[in-house]
Amino acid sequence: MNHEQTEFAEFFQASWEPCLRAVVASTGSVQLAEDQVAEAFARAWLSWRKVRRHPAPRAWVVRTALNTGVSWWRRRTRELPLAGHDAVAPRDMDDGLDTALLTALRHLSDRQREVIALRVFLDLDIDTIAGQLGIAPATVRVHLSRAVSTLRHELSPYQAMEVD
Amino acid sequence: MNDNDELNDSAVLSAVRDSISGLPMPTAPRLEAITARGRARHRRRLAGVWVASVAACAALVVALAGGWGSAGPAPQAGPAPQARPAPSHHATEVQLAAFSVVADRDGSTTLTLGPGQMINPNAVRQALAEHGIPALVTAGEFCRTADQPAPGVGDVVVLLPHGLRYVGSGGPLPRPSIVIYGSRIPRGVKLSIGYRQDAQDREISFTLIKAGAPLTCTSMPDHGPHGDDGPQG
Numbered sequence: 570m571n572h573e574q575t576e577f578a579e580f581f582q583a584s585w586e587p588c589l590r591a592v593v594a595s596t597g598s599v600q601l602a603e604d605q606v607a608e609a610f611a612r613a614w615l616s617w618r619k620v621r622r623h624p625a626p627r628a629w630v631v632r633t634a635l636n637t638g639v640s641w642w643r644r645r646t647r648e649l650p651l652a653g654h655d656a657v658a659p660r661d662m663d664d665g666l667d668t669a670l671l672t673a674l675r676h677l678s679d680r681q682r683e684v685i686a687l688r689v690f691l692d693l694d695i696d697t698i699a700g701q702l703g704i705a706p707a708t709v710r711v712h713l714s715r716a717v718s719t720l721r722h723e724l725s726p727y728q729a730m731e732v733d
Numbered sequence: 734m735n736d737n738d739e740l741n742d743s744a745v746l747s748a749v750r751d752s753i754s755g756l757p758m759p760t761a762p763r764l765e766a767i768t769a770r771g772r773a774r775h776r777r778r779l780a781g782v783w784v785a786s787v788a789a790c791a792a793l794v795v796a797l798a799g800g801w802g803s804a805g806p807a808p809q810a811g812p813a814p815q816a817r818p819a820p821s822h823h824a825t826e827v828q829l830a831a832f833s834v835v836a837d838r839d840g841s842t843t844l845t846l847g848p849g850q851m852i853n854p855n856a857v858r859q860a861l862a863e864h865g866i867p868a869l870v871t872a873g874e875f876c877r878t879a880d881q882p883a884p885g886v887g888d889v890v891v892l893l894p895h896g897l898r899y900v901g902s903g904g905p906l907p908r909p910s911i912v913i914y915g916s917r918i919p920r921g922v923k924l925s926i927g928y929r930q931d932a933q934d935r936e937i938s939f940t941l942i943k944a945g946a947p948l949t950c951t952s953m954p955d956h957g958p959h960g961d962d963g964p965q966g
Contacts, residue, residue: 578764585761594753603759611770670752689750717742724748 577617581610584627591627591690592634595682597671602634609634627691628701635683673723681716684709834860837912841891842866844911846937852928866915867923871950875927875938878946882922889917889924890939911937921945 592602609630613620623629687693699706832852833845842864854870861868891912927938
């Protein structure tokens with residue numbers, strides 16, 4: 570195994586789980602995220618010379634994974650129950666994900682989910698996220714603020730329980 | 734934003750983090766599986782380059798023969814674009830590079846948008862119409878109707894990798910390819926394609942709309958019945 574292969578192997582081992590969690594947060598499915606992240610790492614392997622020089626290689630993987638699944642999410646959002654009418658959990662929610670969280674996440678736009686994934690699970694700061702997404706830091710803040718506002722509203726019963 | 738808001742924001746993000754972090758995640762696949770997947774993808778891509786080259790040549794030939802970036806196995810002898818000023822040679826070249834529409838063997842249609850080119854929405858709409866795809870194509874705005882017809886747009890449109898939204902980071906923008914299954918669009922329904930591009934960011938959004946229903950168009954795509962991605966007053 571040459572130096573680049575060793576480097577990629579280390580990156581893969583260290584980054585698999587955080588990237589997977591970030592994509593799970595955005596796609597709402599562990600199973601789907603697993604496939605998307607595997608695909609993204611396969612592409613990272615193909616483009617490793619470029620990715621290794623990327624300022625945030627994990628973000629590259631997450632964005633690549635998310636780009637493969639946007640249409641799926643849109644289809645899924647139509648299948649998820651509306652807030653307040655989710656007495657029956659969707660059939661494929663049995664991978665342990667919190668239905669309330671999923672319902673909340675579905676109210677976010679793709680971009681907002683992307684910002685959440687990069688901010689929360691990759692611990693990227695606003696400026697780095699802005700650089701990754703090619704948008705202004707102020708725009709990232711707006712997306713983050715709106716996302717948090719929506720999540721707070723959707724998750725409010727759970728927040729109240731925690732405070733109490 | 735005051736300290737309480739900050740705290741609340743933090744608590745919300747922590748709730749999201751904790752919810753996902755508490756889940757057992759599948760262990761990483763073996764590295765060999767990833768690299769094998771990469772090699773397989775590389776082989777497919779090499780094979781695809783040849784096919785794409787043939788398709789691109791076909792598109793160019795048809796376009797030069799009078800089409801507007803539309804190519805298919807049996808180009809329709811429909812009327813030339815009406816009410817369109819005769820393009821200059823330079824304008825024609827730009828238009829040809831901006832997009833192509835190619836019929837696929839499985840009955841789907843692939844719309845490919847060129848990098849860095851502004852598309853002519855009417856030309857794209859007309860090209861798609863020639864392939865039996867009723868579409869509303871808008872540049873700089875994203876339009877939808879109040880009700881989203883079934884099926885979901887995900888059943889009609891498949892985005893090839895890097896297809897939907899790509900944000901450039903200094904390198905050339907890739908060509909987003911959109912596979913459209915026109916036969917899955919019910920009667921009375923159109924595919925709404927919104928397209929926005931600036932120097933660094935390109936965003937394409939799709940949704941199904943009811944033909945003839947009032948449209949709501951925004952400068953940012955609305956991703957759902959509760960989408961809040963648009964500007965707020």
